Amino acid sequence: MQKSRGAERIAGLKSSAIRDILKITSRPEVISFAGGLPAPELFPLQEIADAAQNVLLKYGSSALQYSITEGLIPLREKIAKILDPDAKRLNIENILITQGSQQGLDLISKLFIDKGDMVFTETPSYLGALQSFQLFQADIIAIPSDEKGIRINKLLERLKEQKPKLIYLMPNFQNPSGTSLSMERRLKLIEIIKSHDLMLVEDDPYGELIFEGEKLPSLYNLGRSKNFIYMGSFSKTIAPGLRVAYVAGDKEIIQKLAVIKQGTDLHTNTFGQFIVNEYLENGNYYEHINQIRQTYKIRRDYMLSAIDRYSPKSVTWNRPAGGMFLWVNLPEGMDAQKILLRCLENDVAFVPGQEFFPDSSGKNTIRLNFSNANPENIEEGIRRIGEVLKAQI
Amino acid sequence: MQKSRGAERIAGLKSSAIRDILKITSRPEVISFAGGLPAPELFPLQEIADAAQNVLLKYGSSALQYSITEGLIPLREKIAKILDPDAKRLNIENILITQGSQQGLDLISKLFIDKGDMVFTETPSYLGALQSFQLFQADIIAIPSDEKGIRINKLLERLKEQKPKLIYLMPNFQNPSGTSLSMERRLKLIEIIKSHDLMLVEDDPYGELIFEGEKLPSLYNLGRSKNFIYMGSFSKTIAPGLRVAYVAGDKEIIQKLAVIKQGTDLHTNTFGQFIVNEYLENGNYYEHINQIRQTYKIRRDYMLSAIDRYSPKSVTWNRPAGGMFLWVNLPEGMDAQKILLRCLENDVAFVPGQEFFPDSSGKNTIRLNFSNANPENIEEGIRRIGEVLKAQI
Numbered sequence: 001m002q003k004s005r006g007a008e009r010i011a012g013l014k015s016s017a018i019r020d021i022l023k024i025t026s027r028p029e030v031i032s033f034a035g036g037l038p039a040p041e042l043f044p045l046q047e048i049a050d051a052a053q054n055v056l057l058k059y060g061s062s063a064l065q066y067s068i069t070e071g072l073i074p075l076r077e078k079i080a081k082i083l084d085p086d087a088k089r090l091n092i093e094n095i096l097i098t099q100g101s102q103q104g105l106d107l108i109s110k111l112f113i114d115k116g117d118m119v120f121t122e123t124p125s126y127l128g129a130l131q132s133f134q135l136f137q138a139d140i141i142a143i144p145s146d147e148k149g150i151r152i153n154k155l156l157e158r159l160k161e162q163k164p165k166l167i168y169l170m171p172n173f174q175n176p177s178g179t180s181l182s183m184e185r186r187l188k189l190i191e192i193i194k195s196h197d198l199m200l201v202e203d204d205p206y207g208e209l210i211f212e213g214e215k216l217p218s219l220y221n222l223g224r225s226k227n228f229i230y231m232g233s234f235s236k237t238i239a240p241g242l243r244v245a246y247v248a249g250d251k252e253i254i255q256k257l258a259v260i261k262q263g264t265d266l267h268t269n270t271f272g273q274f275i276v277n278e279y280l281e282n283g284n285y286y287e288h289i290n291q292i293r294q295t296y297k298i299r300r301d302y303m304l305s306a307i308d309r310y311s312p313k314s315v316t317w318n319r320p321a322g323g324m325f326l327w328v329n330l331p332e333g334m335d336a337q338k339i340l341l342r343c344l345e346n347d348v349a350f351v352p353g354q355e356f357f358p359d360s361s362g363k364n365t366i367r368l369n370f371s372n373a374n375p376e377n378i379e380e381g382i383r384r385i386g387e388v389l390k391a392q393i
Numbered sequence: 394m395q396k397s398r399g400a401e402r403i404a405g406l407k408s409s410a411i412r413d414i415l416k417i418t419s420r421p422e423v424i425s426f427a428g429g430l431p432a433p434e435l436f437p438l439q440e441i442a443d444a445a446q447n448v449l450l451k452y453g454s455s456a457l458q459y460s461i462t463e464g465l466i467p468l469r470e471k472i473a474k475i476l477d478p479d480a481k482r483l484n485i486e487n488i489l490i491t492q493g494s495q496q497g498l499d500l501i502s503k504l505f506i507d508k509g510d511m512v513f514t515e516t517p518s519y520l521g522a523l524q525s526f527q528l529f530q531a532d533i534i535a536i537p538s539d540e541k542g543i544r545i546n547k548l549l550e551r552l553k554e555q556k557p558k559l560i561y562l563m564p565n566f567q568n569p570s571g572t573s574l575s576m577e578r579r580l581k582l583i584e585i586i587k588s589h590d591l592m593l594v595e596d597d598p599y600g601e602l603i604f605e606g607e608k609l610p611s612l613y614n615l616g617r618s619k620n621f622i623y624m625g626s627f628s629k630t631i632a633p634g635l636r637v638a639y640v641a642g643d644k645e646i647i648q649k650l651a652v653i654k655q656g657t658d659l660h661t662n663t664f665g666q667f668i669v670n671e672y673l674e675n676g677n678y679y680e681h682i683n684q685i686r687q688t689y690k691i692r693r694d695y696m697l698s699a700i701d702r703y704s705p706k707s708v709t710w711n712r713p714a715g716g717m718f719l720w721v722n723l724p725e726g727m728d729a730q731k732i733l734l735r736c737l738e739n740d741v742a743f744v745p746g747q748e749f750f751p752d753s754s755g756k757n758t759i760r761l762n763f764s765n766a767n768p769e770n771i772e773e774g775i776r777r778i779g780e781v782l783k784a785q786i
Contacts, residue, residue, distance in 0.1 A: 005558070005592065006649070007507045007529075013652055040454035048457060052445045061433035064441060064632035099492055099636075103658040110528060114400045115508075131656035135503065136400075165398070199398065239457035241663030243492075256399070259406055263524035265496040269662045270634030 008115075009137050021340070021349055031381035034349040036175060036324065037372040042292050043239045044283060051278035055271070063274040069262045070254075071097025071246070072270070075277040079232070079246050089224070093251045096258055097268045101205055101245040104231040105132040107257045107264065108166070108201055108247070113138045118164040122150040124356030124365070126175045126203065129168055138165070140358040147318060149174075149181030152188045159196055167193070167200050171219060172207040173323025176356045176367040180321065183216050190223045198227060205233045205245075208289050210322040211297035226250040234276050236324070237289050242272035293322075299370040300326065302378045310386025312393045324371035327353070330364040331393060337363075339388060348384040401508075402530050414733070414742055424774035427742040429568060429717060430765040432692075435685050436632045437676060444671035448664070456667040462655045463647075464490025464639070465663070468670040472625070472639050482617070486644045489651055490661045494598055494638040497624040498525040500650045500657065501559070501594055501640070506531045511557040515543040517749030517758070519568045519596065522561055531558070533751040540711060542567075542574030545581045552589055560586070560593045564612060565600040566716025569749045569760040573714065576609055583616045591620060598626040598638075601682050603715040604690035619643040627669050629717070630682050635665035686715075692763040693719065695771045703779030705786045717764035720746070723757040724786060732759075732781060741777040 021034045055063045070076065076092040084090040098104045105128065113119070115137035121129070123142040133140055141164065144154045150169060171181035181189070193200045202219045220230035226249075233245035247257060261267070279285065300319075303326055307317055314331040330336060336352035343349060353365025370378065414427050448456045463469065469485040477483040491497045498521065506512070508530035514522070516535040526533055534557065537547045543562060564574035574582070586593045595612045613623035619642075626638035640650060654660070672678065693712075696719055700710055707724040723729060729745035736742060746758025766774065 005505065007503065007505055007510075009507075010504060010649065010653065013649065037459055040458050043454045043457050045449060045454055045457070049446060049449045052449075053442060056438060056442045056445075061436045061438055061632075064436050064438070064634040065433050066430055066628075066633045099658045099662070102656070106657045110400065111403060112398065112400055114402075117400075128656065128659070135653065135656045235459075239454075240459045241457040243658070243660075243662040256403065256406065260403065260528065263495070263521065263528045264499045265492045265636070265658075266521070267636075269492070269636040269665050271665060271668075272662050275664075 009135055012134070021351060024344060024349065030344070030347045030349055031373070031377045031384070032349040033368040033370070033373060033381060034351050035369055035372060037369070038236050038240060038324065039292070039295060039371050042295060044279070044288055047279055047283045048239060048275060051275045051283065052271075054282070055274040055278050059274060063271055065270060067267050067270040067273070069258045069267045071095070071268055072273040072277055075273050075280070076246075078277065078280050079248070083221070083230070083232070083248055090248065094248050094254055096247045096254050096261065097273055098245045098247055098261070099265060099268045100235060100240070100243045101203060101231045101233045102128050102132070103265075104245060104247045105129050105203070107260050108229065109133055109136040109138070110260050110264070111253070111256055112165050112199065118162055120155070120158065120164040120167045121358060122169055122174070123358065124176050124353060124362055125168065125358060126170055127356055129203065130358055133168070142358040145179075147179050149179060149185050150189070152185055152192070155192065159192070163196070163198070165199065167198055168203065169200065169219070170203045170206075172204055172216070173209060173320050173325070175206070175323070176325055176351070176353060177327040178318060178320030178323050178325045179327070180216065186216065186219055186222060190219060193223060193227050194225060199229065200227060201229050201231070203231045205236055206323040207232075208237050209293060209296060209324065211293055211300065213321045220248060226253070229253065237285070237292065238276060238279060242276060243269060244272050244276045296324065296371050299373065299375070299378065302375045303368065303370045303382060306379050306382035310383045312386070312390050314393055315389060324369055326368045326370055328366040328368060330366065330389070332364060334364045334392065336366050339366075339392060342388045342392070343385055346384045346388060348381045350385070402528055405527070414744060417737060417742065423737070423740045423742055424766070424770045424777070425742040426761040426763070426766060426774060427744050428762055428765060430762070431629050431633060431717065432685070432688060432764050435688060437672070437681055440672055440676045441632060441668060444668045444676065445664075447675070448667040448671050452667060456664055458663060460660050460663040460666070462651045462660045464488065464661055465666040465670055468666050468673070471670065471673050472641070476614070476623070476625070476641055483641065487641050487647055489640045489647050489654065490666060491638045491640055491654070492658060492661045493628060493633070493636045494596060494624045494626045495521050495525070496658070497638060497640045498522050498596070500653050501622065502526055502529040502531070503653050503657070504646070504649055505558050505592065511555055513548070513551065513557040513560045514751060515562055515567070516751065517569050517746060517755055518561065518751060519563055520749055522596065523751055526561070535751040538572075540572050542572060542578050543582070545578055545585070548585065552585070556589070556591070558592065560591055561596065562593065562612070563596045563599075565597055565609070566602060566713050566718070568599070568716070569718055569744070569746060570720040571711060571713030571716050571718045572720070573609065579609065579612055579615060583612060586616060586620050587618060592622065593620060594622045594624070596624045598629055599716040600625075601630050602686060602689060602717065604686055604693065606714045613641060619646070622646065630678070630685065631669060631672060635669060636662060637665050637669045689717065689764050692766060692768070692771065695768045696761065696763045696775060699772050699775035703776050705779070705783050707786055708782060717762055719761045719763055721759040721761060723759065723782070725757055727757045727785065729757060729759050732785060735781045735785070736778055739777045739781060741774045743778070
């Protein structure tokens with residue numbers, strides 16, 4: 001294809017480095033902490049098989065027919081109740097079912113972003129979100145963040161100069177760093193969003209995967225205004241291959257997103273929506289989430305213990321209270337991409353953290369996934385990474 | 394939401410009139426020829442239920458896990474063979490699985506269209522395509538068409554002045570008019586596309602639903618060059634609620650579309666892809682298509698007969714050789730939207746053809762869907778429309 005034929009937005013388009021790493025790591029001998037996959041052995045396989053059969057018995061062909069763009073009504077009712085148990089504030093008009101949260105990002109980008117518009121993100125931030133905003137030619141501004149999330153003072157400084165179209169955050173056990181936004185900062189952020197009349201996009205795929213401490217309220221539930229959009233997903237709590245997630249927000253915004261979704265893919269797959277709805281109705285959703293929490297906590301602990309034993313002293317890491325990822329800082333000046341090449345020679349993989357920094361900083365950081373690795377692989381893989389690091393430091 | 398907050402692309406965004414009509418026609422007493430639904434009683438319900446179970450037994454959690462953006466490899470192999478039975482020209486690298494063909498349009502728009510770029514379409518044209526192009530702020534140019542498809546001379550005239558980014562066509566039993574592009578025009582069009590180095594997007598959801606005559610080769614198979622993109626779907630031959638369709642084209646284009654799809658929704662729902670793949674492997678796909686053909690042909694014939702008996706003489710209509718739609722011309726000067734209001738009072742619905750004209754012409758035309766109505770409803774519904782027309786003419 002001639003270069004000139006493509007749209008301007010794809011000029012800098014490239015496949016994500018993660019994608020390329022994942023291709024290499026599909027060799028069976030590679031121990032990979034690179035992916036972002038939930039543990040498949042925890043999928044409620046039998047319950048989903050039962051749900052699929054029940055749905056076809058109960059609803060017949062309507063579970064396989066075209067369906068409304070907004071999404072299956074009983075499923076939206078259940079989501080409204082999950083987010084707002086008293087069901088006084090939210091109803092189905094606040095909920096749009098999406099084809100995974102990645103589609104939520106696409107639709108939100110379509111609704112809000114013109115070429116050159118600014119989007120503020122925490123640093124590091126979810127790569128898929130950066131890709132989505134970039135496809136709509138947004139100007140992504142990285143606001144410095146620390147172990148308590150986005151730094152409020154840095155945000156305020158920036159807001160003196162610029163007003164973004166969106167602020168995008170993953171406040172719980174974020175991808176890639178595993179950190180969460182503290183309660184104190186949540187409250188400050190709510191105030192700032194309202195006083196500056198900003199639009200906050202809260203992406204929360206990992207919120208349910210909490211291992212310790214108290215679950216913090218969402219910005220959406222704290223903020224309770226048109227300035228907040230929330231994205232949730234069943235990809236990490238049921239199964240990602242069904243591609244069922246949702247956006248919650250002000251009715252008027254949801255309505256516009258639905259019209260955009262109509263032109264984007266008509267509607268989310270009907271069968272998957274029926275299956276998730278059936279599972280929420282008759283499965284053991286919350287028990288199942290507890291099982292995921294326990295397993296992931298064990299894996300995180302294995303990984304923390306292995307890193308502690310095998311890493312050089314100049315390496316530091318965090319201790320995420322939930323989610324699927326753990327974050328490692330190499331000594332200043334080290335390049336995680338070079339370390340990765342050595343590690344791949346030793347059949348172990350991770351994602352260099354730089355990928356997740358809109359400003360290409362973070363060269364000396366590493367993302368490790370612990371949800372999709374068993375204890376033996378964690379032990380052996382972290383040992384191999386430790387050897388490579390020791391040889392380099 | 395404040396107007397100023399949305400992106401420019403949504404300034405003129407509105408829900409389609411069809412969508413609004415469909416809301417009214419969900420009243421059970423309304424006989425509706427408005428929708429574009431395949432007949433749900435023909436869905437291979439038991440085979441899909443079996444496929445869903447087999448897939449989970451055979452492939453376990455991988456049928457529910459995240460999967461590659463390009464789509465399930467064995468499914469792409471099967472599609473390559475369907476399009477190119479000798480499998481000499483096409484392979485999996487030519488195929489991208491999409492979340493319905495509507496997503497194919499979205500991805501193609503993202504790849505090619507900058508604000509203000511021109512897209513040529515036949516007239517009338519598929520509303521969902523117009524919506525997709527409009528979301529990317531394309532300038533849609535309607536090329537006059539007749540009962541043999543797009544008019545080649547009119548296209549050539551236009552090409553003297555302007556070069557479009559894309560030409561979009563539905564060559565087989567198109568939505569809305571049911572007409573097909575003649576073989577003679579296909580050959581001429583291929584020549585024009587190549588000599589002008591244009592990009593043709595061929596949307597073919599109805600090609601398999603042929604009742605009479607010979608199946609014509611696709612422009613993609615005739616053209617065999619980088620200038621042709623083909624979109625196919627299982628929505629009308631298996632079930633639309635699985636949302637499994639595909640784009641076929643040059644490897645380089647497919648690769649770029651896959652990178653775009655990654656940022657758009659990561660991948661098409663895994664379970665649906667596995668089910669379609671299983672059904673193609675073990676179901677009676679071609680027998681099933683034959684059954685759909687026979688049933689739809691009967692419904693078309695019922696509708697033709699009823700229109701013949703109940704319509705005023707000044708009304709004319711076509712006789713589509715396949716697909717799901719039939720096209721009616723009212724006398725010049727009549728407004729189908731006004732007729733629709735009267736018809737709704739009499740509990741019968743259709744879509745005014747004007748919706749499908751990018752230039753808002755076609756005020757006196759009507760789209761009738763015959764695939765999703767039983768003979769009694771066809772008889773009674775067409776009788777009611779005929780009464781309204783007789784009172785108006």
